[in-house]
Amino acid sequence: MSLYVIGVGGTGAKCLESIANLAAIGLLSDPDSSDQTLNLLYVDADETNGSLERARSSLSVYERCFNLCDEQHRQKLPWMRTQIRSFGLWSPFSRVTTDKKLGSLFGYDTLKQNAPNLGHLFDVLFTKEEREATLDVGFRGRPAIGSAVMSQVNLTRLDEEAWGQFIKQLQTEASGGKMPKVLLCGSIFGGTGASGLPTLGRLIADRLEGKEKEKEIPIGCIFLLPYFSFTPSSKSEDEMFAHADQFLINTEAALQYYLTQANSFNAVYLLGNQSLSQVEFSIGKQTQRNQPHFMELYAGLAARHFLLAPPSSEQPAVALVSRQRQGRITWQDLPDYASQGKDVRIRLSTATRFAYVWLANIAPELERARTIGIGRFQREAPWFIQFFQPKVSGISKMMNLSADALADFNDPKEQQAIATISEWCQDYLRWLTDLHQCNEETIDLFNTEPLKDLTGKVVKADELAQLIKGTQLDRSQMSKDTIPNLKLALDSQAPHAYGKGAVGLARTLYALCEIRT
């Protein structure tokens, strides 16, 4: 079963970043399905939005890492099991040849001349400021502007663009009996998300009305309620921008609308937080780069719930999630903690431990191997020859002890694979540590101090056992949970169980990092 996710606006992009990271560690894969494909589409008027750029960069790293793994070994581990297909970015201004201003889009000057009544109506609905503001930085926190722009969108005329490919792929899967699911995500209190989510949801539902199988495609939506705020800078006084003090009012209005007008969705997830995180003010473009927030982790887990939940022909049940203590997030506060064998905790913990060990120890070791040469390194790191061809000479060569089936460490492809895996680990840990940097909340999932700036850092042997907060390991288990013991286990693995070379090493290490308590 495949999932099609559309991230609308900056918050939508951050949700897609979270969803991609959860997919990377196997949390968005259906164990009953051999087809594990996640299809992503970004929608934003602000094509250079910082959050969007970061999400796309993160996805690019994932794709390169995913392509390293061969199909034969892929299904053995949750890591890199899900294929992610990106349909890129679609902007509602993709076909606009005029200025990206509301007035230009609706031909305001012509309206005023040729249909003055319509022109006056336009003046009633939109101020001069709203009419003349450039919208390439987004809809400036004005859902009314966004809705007007989105209403001009005709999905049937976008066949050659990202939307066209997206819909075509969806329809092909539906007619092939695969039953894909569609999920939209974004904020309900901003500009792009608030205007785009109901409009695009309706447009997609209308487009899929035609055939029987397409009508059955479930469409869900994740609405992020206000969870951050900002203080405008004094320099922005002359510009039009989103006002954080209006977020709650906007939300109330949007929720009223969804209750009465927007019924395209089979499942709706509402996520919000009482404390609002302070972010840096930005009107848009690269500077609008809000760091990941734990609400987006919840959005990713909502996507997981939507993917794995059985389809319901009756009125959808209401799913609730809450936490035990205000101001604190623990493992028990994550969805399905009790009911699904702590799958979320296990997968997140395994990935974090793997990324930590890889960056803190394995990658520097492989760099040392490159520096001092394989001949010397293989004697100091016995695990090395389980994955890479040893250097043989003299008697070894005469006895033909070289292992041709293993990868050549000095092959540029292997070096590139090592760099790609390191890049993924850095990106994943960056996302995870950013999630924990919430001044208004205490996130008690991981101890993030050891995870910061791992390049060149001298790590302590006992840090690994202390990474996961609230661990249930006893003292004896904790004393054995060390990097040296992991490397001993690497040395004694069955050869080629998870592949060879850098990828085999990474996958074997990933399997060994799993901790089930």
Add this chain to the structure above:
Amino acid sequence: MNVFELVRIIAITILGCILMFAVQPWLYQSQTLFLADVAPEAWVADEYMPGAYLVAAVSIIGTLLWYFCSSGARILTSQDTSRWRLFWWIVFLMPLLSIGGALYFFNKSRDALLSVAFLYVFDIFFLFWLPTATSSPAPTKFLPPGAFVLRRLSEPS
């Protein structure tokens, strides 16, 4: 600690002791290695055996010292492992010095000097080098000289 490694050390040590205390004395007693300046039986009993006990004891102690120290080593990186190579060579000095001691303090025969020196050197390769080269605990298992080839020959890939 690996049981198989300990068993291997014990087995090789027993073999080495048989060589040292049964086969080698026989070589002198049967005149295969001829001694003109001393009576072989008396020389073996009074000079060879004490020296052999010294060399064997120091070699076995050296082997066990290396094994248990490297087993308990907190090795985080390959650089930590490489420092243990120096330790192996330092421990190797012990049996080497014991040969000097055995020859100086216990051997009075000039005829036997060269042959017994050679045999003692062979013995410490058997009682120290071979156990450490085949049975060192990971991650130091490839550190002793020749261990890389020896272990790959003896262990299935």
